Amino acid sequence: MVDSKQQWKAWLYLAPAIVLLLIFTVWPIINTVRMSLLENYKSLEAVRGATFQFGFGNFQKVLEYKRFVQCLKTTTLLCVLTVPISTILALLIAVALNSIKFLQKGLQTIFFLPYVTNSIAIGMVFAAMFNIVGLRNGLNGETIADTWGIINNVIMFFGAEPINWINYGSSYAANIAVMTVYIVWNALPFKILILLGGLQSINKQYYEAARVDGTPRRRVFSKITVPLLSPMLAYVVITGFIGGFKEYTSIVGVFGDTMGPAGDKGRLNTMVGFIYDALESNNQGRASAGALILFGIILVVTLINGYVSKKKVHY
Template sequence: MVEGKKSINFLKGMLCLLPAIVLLGIFTFYPIVNTFLMSFKEGYNYLITNEKNFESWGFGNYVKLFSEGNNFPKYLINTMVIVFVSVPVSITLSLLIAVALNSIKPLQRFLQTIFFLPYVTNTIAIGMVFSVMFESHQGLMNTLITSLGGSSINWLGGNTQAVLIGEGIFTHPFFNAQWFTSMIVLLAYIVWNSLPFKVLILLSSLQSIDKQYYQAAQIDGTTKARTFMRITVPLLSPQIFYLLITSFIGAFKEYTSVVAIFGDNAQSVGQKNNMATVVWYIYQKTKEQSLSGYPQTSLAAAGAVILFIIIMIFTAINSYVSKKKVHY
C-alpha cells in the first residue's frame, strides 16, 4: 500500500481511476439511471432537443407492454420456456458428462478438448450451421430421421409437406405446432452452446474432490448411484448453484442464438416473430421507429427494466436457497 498523505494519495488514486470513472460514468452509470427514468416517460421522443420532449411521468409504457395487441408477454413466455428447459437440461447433461469424464482414464484429455470446442466458436456462424442441419426439406436431421423410417419434420417452417411435432396439442395461434417444432431446434442449439462452460467448471471441481470420501464409501459397500447422490452432488453443490445462477441470467438474455438460426426477425418461415425473446424485443424497439416516426425507446427501456427486475429476483432466490442448501 502506498502510505503517506491522504490528500496526495486521493489525488493519485483519482488520477489513475480517471479514465475508468469517465468511461463508466458515460457508458454504464448514466445509462442505468437514464434507462430507468426513460421507462417512466410517456410519449418520450429523444429526437427532440428541448426540455419537454415527453408528455408525462407514469407507468404508461409498462401498461402498454402488457396491453392487448402487444406481443411482449408472448416473448416473455418464449424466454421463460428457454430458461426453464435449457438450464435444467444442460446442467443435468453437463453433470453426467463431467462425472463420466472423470471416471475414465484413456482418451480423457482428448474428449475434454472436444467438449470444450463449442465455447470458442462464433455463435452466429454455428447457428447458421444449425439452421442448415435442421433445414426443413432435406437437411441432415431430416435425412437421418427418414433413413430411420420416420417422416420429414418441418423444423424451421417452409415445407408444407413435412410433419410438425406437437400438432393437435399446440393450437394457440402463436404457440402453435410450428412454434413447438422450431423451439426444439433453438433449445438444442442453446444446450449445445452452453454445455462446454458447465462441463469445464464441474470437471475441474470434481477433480479436486478428496479421493478418501470415495474410498470410505467403497469400503462400506455403497452403490455407485448412492455415492453419486450422497457424495458427489453435495460436494459439487456450490459449483452447481453458481452455474444455476449464471446460466439462468444467460438464458434470460438469450438473443444471439435466436438471430443466428432464425434471422433478424426471429421467426420460422410463415410465422411472425414466433421465436422472439425479451432481449430481441428490447433491441428491436431501440432501433425501430413507429409509423408516425416516433422512437420506441421508452418501450425498450420498460422491457429492459422488467428484465432487470426478473434477473434480480432470480439471483436473490438462488442465493437465498444456496445459503440454506449448499453444504460442503
C-alpha cells in the same frame, strides 16, 4: 498510511475508467429509469423540446402488449427447457470424464470446442442441418422435397416421418425444439468446465471411505458427489438462467433477423429482441421499461437461487 500523494495518484489512475463508466454505465442507469417513468418517451421528440408526463404507463403498456407476452413466453420456455437439460447432461459428462484416464484430456478439449465459436455462424450451420429445400406438395397430395436436411435424413433412416423444423409452415414446438438443441449444445462447454473443475477438487478421502464401506455407486453419487458439487451446480444454474433470459443471438443465428420462420416473423422473439425492436422504432420509453423488467426478472431469479442455495448448498 493514507497520505495525500497516494490519494491524488489513485484518482489519476482511475480517471479514465471513471470517466468512461460515468458516461456509458452510470448515466445509462439513471437515464433508463428516467425514460421508463416518462409516458411514451421518445428521444427524437425530446430533442425537439417535447415534454412527457411522469407515470407508469410504459410498464403498463409493455405488459399489456401482446408481442411482449409472446417474447416473455418464448424466453421463459427456452430457459426452463435448456437450463435443466444442459445442467444434467453436463453433470453426467463431467462425472464420466472424471472417472476415466485414457482420452480424458482429448475428450475434454472436444467438449469445450462449442464455446469458442461464433453463435451466429454456428447457428447458420444448425439452420442448414434442419433446413428443408424445395418443400412442396406432390401430385397425389404427398409432401415432397429436394433435400430434407441431414437431421430429417437421420429421422427417416430410423423409419419415422420427417418434420418441418424451421421452414415455412413449421410449428412453434418444432422451432423451440431446434433452439433447445442448439442452446444446449452451446451451453454444455462452460458447464462441463466448471463441474469438472469442482469434481477434481473433491477430496478423494470421501470416495475411499465410501469404497471401504462398500457403498453402492448410486448412493456415492447422490450422497457425496452431488452435495459436494452443489456450489458449482448452483453457479452453473444461475449463470444459465441469467444467460437464458438474455437469449437473442442464437435465435438470429438460426432464424435470421426476422426471429422466426418464413411467413411468421418475430414468432421466436425474446425479451432482448423486444427491447431492441422498441429501440429501433425509437420508442425509448418502452425499451427502458422492457430493460428494467428484464433486470427485475434476473434479480428475482438470482435472489431465489441465493435463497435455495443457502438451504441446500453445502460449502
